[in-house]
Amino acid sequence: MxxxxxxxxxxxxxxxxxxxxxxxxxxxxxxxxxxxxxxxxxxxxxxxxxxxxxxxxxxxxxxxxxxxxxxxxxxxxxxxxxxxxxxxxxxxxxxxxxxxxxxxxxxxxxxxxxxxxEAIVLYTDKPALYEPYGFVAFREQTFSGPAPLVAKTIASARRLSVGNPADLALLRETLACRAPVSNRIAVCGQSLMFLLNAYLVDDVTLSWLEAQQAVIAWRQPRAGNVELLDIVAAEIPTLDTILAGLGLAPKTVTVQFPPDRLGWEGTASAVEGDLVFMMRGPETLMPQGPFRLSPMAEF
Ligand SMILES: CC(C)(COP(=O)(O)OP(=O)(O)OC[C@H]1O[C@@H](n2cnc3c(N)ncnc32)[C@H](O)[C@@H]1OP(=O)(O)O)[C@@H](O)C(=O)NCCC(=O)NCCS
Known part of the structure; x- marks a missing residue:
């Protein structure tokens, strides 16, 4: 150096x-x-x-x-x-x-x-700082639409708390063998930001679906709407299975990552605010199509 x-x-x-x-x-x-x-x-x-x-x-x-x-x-x-x-x-x-x-x-x-x-990513509200170094700015997108039909809500989920040692151990274990939540863009192999964000992200609930061996990070910003922030599991469950397990039957769903593995599609719309995602790397690695890195992976 x-x-x-x-x-x-x-x-x-x-x-x-x-x-x-x-x-x-x-x-x-x-x-x-x-x-x-x-x-x-x-x-x-x-x-x-x-x-x-x-x-x-x-x-x-x-x-x-x-x-x-x-x-x-x-x-x-x-x-x-x-x-x-x-x-x-x-x-x-x-x-x-x-x-x-x-x-x-x-x-x-x-x-x-x-x-x-191979690549470097960052979040900033000052993209001009990084453009001279070859970083490209992307406006992230969320995905919203009518909720899928949920045949029967079972409400089998259990709440997890990062402050509880047994829950933390389960979270770590599940994070260690997670599948990427999306094929479009997702983390694979970084756990600590998820755990820190469990403290930092507003109003997030972590629920454990035993049958699916899945942690669901979600919140309910308003009546009739459920927001999905992340899923930690070796196999990503479909959205209707998740809602059934959480015991929820909302009218609309907002997914804060590309929903390509959820058996559901939403309409993309730009995330509000000043923060942009930037990436530096070969053109061939740049994300194609709308995306958002889960807020639980944000750093
Ligand atoms: C942004 C920040 C890190 C810059 O630190 P700094 O030591 O004053 O920056 P420097 O003097 O090294 O300037 C580096 C370059 O950034 C530019 N720059 C500085 N502040 C900037 C700003 N707010 N917006 C855009 N460009 C800026 C400078 O003009 C300089 O450009 P040059 O290399 O072409 O001459 C500092 O103002 C800060 O801590 N701000 C609050 C936190 C923050 O915004 N962090 C970055 C978020 S990703």
Whole structure:
């Protein structure tokens, strides 16, 4: 790697998440810049072991600028892609505009290239930051439509809580052998974001369908509508089986990932908000057609 640029009063550090002081420093930075609490990760066994953080620290041990990449294997249009996900790009307000982030992008890109990732994905509300590096922006889509007919609701589901050790063990076990929730785009082989998002995503319910050995992440944003956020299972059940198991008979369903494995079709519409999904990689790997990475995989 080309030597990191030096900045007065700052020290460059890499892979410092295992140092308790460094781990606290990144937690403080992310809380200050994004208002996001990564504290729940401690109960989940800490950070993703594939994480490659690069950062600048001040003399007092504060992390003033950080960027990280971790392994996020994906299926894109039926093909397994060895992808990296970029996250936690943040610079403290007093240190902005000095080129710290530009240098961290350069280093993180170099590390991903050395590690041999085929593609890099990220979420941002500032796509202009990444376009110069060959990232392409995609507006994600959700899929909505009338619910399928449910012959008989059985309501056999049991609620899971990530805070309960037995439930957490079951979640981990099921995540370890999950099938991609969609062939169009889905994670295959990254579990930690699902568990962290179980804390972070608003109003999400996790239900266990014993007969299908499936975890369903869902919520009910309004009467008559059910929103499906993710399914963790070795075999993806169809939507009518899921609704029957959850004991629900809604009028409409919104699926927050491509529903190609659900035996149901919905109409695609763009996700609202400033956040866009970006990808850097060969043209042949770019997703074709409307997609959304499950919100439980968002990073
Ligand atoms: C965005 C952020 C990381 C930039 O950090 P920084 O250290 O000030 O950035 P740099 O000085 O290294 O500038 C890097 C480049 O980004 C550009 N840039 C900086 N802030 C930008 C913004 N808000 N929107 C678009 N481009 C921006 C700079 O013009 C510069 O471009 P150049 O390389 O062509 O000269 C920082 O403002 C921040 O932490 N913001 C809040 C969190 C955030 O938005 N993170 C990124 C989300 S993915």
């Amino acid at each position: 080309n030597a990191p640029q030096t900045f007065p009063g700052l020290t460059f550090r890499q892979d410092y998440f295992d140092d308790p002081a460094g781990w606290k420093a990144i937690g403080d930075l992310l809380m200050t810049v994004f208002g996001v609490d990564i504290g729940p990760l401690d109960a989940l066994g800490g950070h993703d072991r594939s994480n490659m953080p690069s950062a600048y620290f001040d003399a007092g041990g504060r992390c003033v600028a950080n960027f990280a990449a971790f392994s996020m294997p994906l299926v894109i249009d039926g093909r397994k892609v060895r992808a990296a996900a970029w996250q936690s790009g943040a610079v403290l307000p007093d240190y902005r505009g000095r080129g710290l982030f530009r240098e961290l992008i350069r280093i993180t890109l170099e590390r991903c290239e050395q590690a041999g990732f």
